[in-house]
Amino acid sequence: MAAVQDGQLNLEVEKDIKTEITNDGSGNINASSSSPGSTSSGGKSKSPAGSGEDQQTLLAVLQFLKRNKLTESVDILRREAGLSADADDSPVSESAGAGSGGVPSVGADGGDANSLLSRVSIATPVAPPATAPPKVVAASGGEDQPDVNVVLSAYSQQGDPVLYPLYYNGLKKFIESVLDCHRAELSQVFYPLFVHMYLELVYNNHENEAKQFFEKFSGDQECYYEEDLRILSSMSKKEHMKGNETMLDFRTSKFVLRISRDSYQLLKRHLQERQNNQIWNIIQEHLYIDIFDGMPRSKSQIDAMSGSLAGEGKRDANKAKVFYGLLKEPEIEVPLDDEDEEAENEEGKPKKKKPKKDSMGSKSKKQDPNAPQQTRIPLPELKDSDKLDKIMNMKEATKKIRLGPDNLPSICFYSFLNAYQGLTAVDFTDDSSLIAGGFADSTVRVWSVTPKKLRRVKSAADLSNIDKESDDVLERIMDEKTASESKILYGHSGPVYGISFSPDRNYLLSSSEDGTVRLWSLQTFTCLVGYKGHNYPVWDTQFSPYGYYFISGGHDRVARLWATDHYQPLRMFAGHLADITCTRFHPNSNYVATGSADRTIRLWDVLTGNCVRILTGHKGPIHSLAFSPNGKFMASGATDGRVLLWDVGHGLMVGELKGHTDTIYALKFSRDGEILASGSMDNTVKLWDTLKAFDDVELDDFTAATGHIHLPENSQELLLGTYMTKSTPVIHLHFTRRNLLLAAGAYNP
């Protein structure tokens, strides 16, 4: 297992390592002292925030590895991360597994008398670099989780617990008294400040003060933080902080705020006037303030973007170019007449049909400027059967109904009966001929929804008797005796949470609570591979639109990109602060979007492994994602019952669709992208006019640059229809090639 993990330390991690080293060089910091404390200590407020950030990422990775008992990987990572300067006299493995507990406190003096800082390499009492203020190595009390202690130790700096409410109140009064235009922006500070002050109190064993503090001020926080507050409230002892993932999230990642320069100056001046070091320190250490020039944002603008576990995405996080265009379709000879179906592959009446969809724009022969290079990532070659399928697809597409506000789709609902609340995932094939369901009893079931029954390939012995030269060999290999409308696939040992058909309908992927992703053959109806890599439940998986690749994401917060013929992942996308709840491929297969319980959506570049977009705005775990067929837009749905629309190219939120009252589990754009269908736990399917939604957004250069978008309040106008089921939560939606909408869910009597 460890060997496998070693192999996975890929680009993402290596990139961190690189930046790590460069930062170390520029910051003139001893590489071994890459503790968060040293870079963000009180005196060094001007230190490049990026370096601290990357170190923290590294720490998070280290910690993750350690949690999974991957000590070898930890060693290697440490070695490569440039911790080697001191590695000679302090073997890293020792510090990693060290129960030694570090060095007792030597004394306290200096500017911040109370500030105690501890280090990663606890076992090595290396003198801190000269640039850093005097500091003391903390006694971490013989813990077996040194990394956690490091993370926590930033809280060891403390003031008088009694003064905390006063500080907080003072700031509150100040912010309430500032001009309206600044108030909304500065109010953003409250929540992270509240969290960190509370955690500091808890860490320093001021249990009662912490409780009082919480009771006094938790009511002030925005309602969408309620979930996190609940977790916080349950943490009332220092011991609880260890191993609590949410807590680590708060600490290992800085809370990002976007504040205009004016507002920031105001805040800074106030804090300096009041000599309010306590709050200032917290802001310096735990907050990342992204300062921008220009008008302060309004309350609604801020509310639209906030809500995530770690604040908004940084502006520069969304600067990278995303090639959202579609790949050029391969040119395929298409026979003109439907009557000539038999002659499909012959050169009977060759005519090049312009493949569909003017709205997609990129279909002409010349390359879309926004599209990635055709060979940017290697894609599987088209097989003959794929070409046949493409031809079928195009033929169907010509019969497609054009949808619009006056022309709503028909919906066919597939109800799973007698599922006893056990249906956990559903998928349709692209041609809508098969439907698969994942169940809580660990089974995967496949149904044929066409008259064509499901048949298994004959056994090897029988196959050898078949005349391989005959024309209908593909027919002959099927075992007629096994024909049935549905097949059950056994293999998982936990509820199946994600399911996905391959585009060629030969394979089926399923991801489960047992930590595996399984690849099933739909020819033999057996399991081909079990991909092991996630150690925790895998919440979602999806095939690439071109097949071959697939993505999975789960409780371990890492999304993995796999190729069907490799048993190890090709890429690991780490960065989410909580479970990855849903994963989707971009239509051009070059990008992958992941939604998470940290209430952010990230877009990852498959080629480089970089995170190219961080999209914030949801107030609850994201449970569904969908790309528009032209690849330009994305929709996301969350437990908060809202659908958000995103412009992938600019990394901006462009719409908010309100109306659902419960978690949205299904989102799908129509084949032309004109209508978005959303399905929810509240037993409804809603149709939205996305054409209008995307038209209404005016994107000038300023908004594109700053990301301050005014959302039009028009979700009721965009709602085209609501359809209520009797008692069936809608958990999957699919548009057939002719734009008939299929919905699926389990009937709950």
Add this chain to the structure above:
Amino acid sequence: MAEERRPKQCTVVLPTESMKAMAESIGVGQLQEESCAALSEEVSYRIKDIAQDALKFMHHGKRCKLTTSDIDHALKLKNVEPLYGFQSQEFIPFRFASGGGRELHFYEEKEVDLSDIINTPLPRVPLDVSLKAHWFSIEGVQPAIPENPPPAPKEQQKTESTEPLKAVKPGQEEEGAIQKGQGATSAEAKGKKDGLMRMKPRSTHELSVEQQLYYKEITEACVGSCEAKRAEALQSIATDPGLYQMLPRFSTFISEGVRVNVVQNNLALLIYLMRMVKALMDNPTLYLEKYLHELIPAVVTCIVSKQLCLRPDVDNHWALRDFAARLMAQSCKTFSTTTNNIQSRITKTFTKSWLDDKTQWTTRYGCIAGLSELGPDVIKTLILPRLTVEGARIKAVSDGPVVSNIDKIGADHVQSLLLKHCASVIAKARPLPDNVEQYRADYGYLGPMLCSHVVKARAQAALQAQQVNRTTLTITQPRPTLTVSQSGIGGSGGSRTPSIIKVPSSLTLMSTRPGTPTQPSPPATKYIVMATSSGSSSTQQVLWTAVLLGGIQKIALFGKRPSPYYGKNNSNKQREITVRHYYKT
């Protein structure tokens, strides 16, 4: 709201007593207070932590209900061995007990006799998962088929009928976000025209061609000769969700039908119509309140009408009266509110005509049946006190010279009806012993017969109790079986009410009711006090209530003076005028 909850979140921990109790259960006595406090805090934190993870599994399982398996999976995440044996799907298997100032929830582990398990037949294998497709929407319009929810849910029908102005007002669309979904037509969803569009269907009462066909088919089948077809039609009425638009038609059909067929003494048709009423009442998607003014008079007619059939001496019109009486009781139960006072007014009507000396035996029978279906309390307060009088009347008919065969049959039926209903009530209310003389003194002519019926009823109840206990309780709780039946027989109940999970209602009634008739009735049944009259003046403001009121008063009239209205065909016209009159009020 959130702010109210949050402070609590911070402080909620398990009580230290729980820690003590748990410690004792594993043999650790004398746990110190501080240890308990520390433990409870720690345990509370861990439980919350696990619960939060379990919620994740619930969300990903696409459920709204947390199950025990979610908790198992959450434990697994933390590398903790899952709890085995908590596989209950439906309810939490904890029981509550209190006493001595302590409240306790505990998990009851019963001793199970293996032979019982072996001997009980295996439960049926649950049905396998299956897939069913239906049209959810056709070009933006949701078809009205059983798979889809009813086009207008009961709530909406109710608001439309009770607050007709509110629904029409423009600017109400936001509030009707759900309604909008129900409308579901693309045109309706299109923003501004909404208000106008919404008014239209309300003013027109035209049925679509399909609906007309359906109506025709259904009504024909309901009164036709083919019983199989009728059963199908009634089934459709009882279950179809999309009938509300046809409801006015059905209602009129029934009331007119009863009107005509009572005059023609067509017993079969009257029965069919009553079955239609029953089917309508069984349909959960219909809001019948609007049509009670037509339905209730029709039903009451079928209960108390002097003559319902051509040959009163042979035909079993008593069954129709019983059936209609049950319908009446059911509608009282479902529709009676403090505003419309249906039950009290019905009771009053029945009593009035029953008290009248000139009332015919058929009507008398109907009145008594109608009253006794309303529940044991009504029987106790209204019928029992009149048993003596009624007994004398019956005696007069049976002992006296044979005036008419019909009277005799009527008296017989009234007698058996009274015996049937009163015996069970007396069995519950009257303390032992059952002395024949005592009964004769209390109830007159009917006394001795009542006595034997009561004795039978008691014996049967005891037998039933034992049987029920044996089938449902032996495995789980053999002990309480005894107490239940004893207290039932001995009349000493109330001293101890065993808290049994699966006791049928009849049992609890027996064990909890001591033998005093003065004990207040359980809250579920309506208690009718005759002193509070129907209060006709106060209910005038609601239009249809007034109409209904008129209807009932007319029926009361029928009861009093049945001959001109329900006698022979000669008075047909007058009757019709009266009926028209109250339809219009």
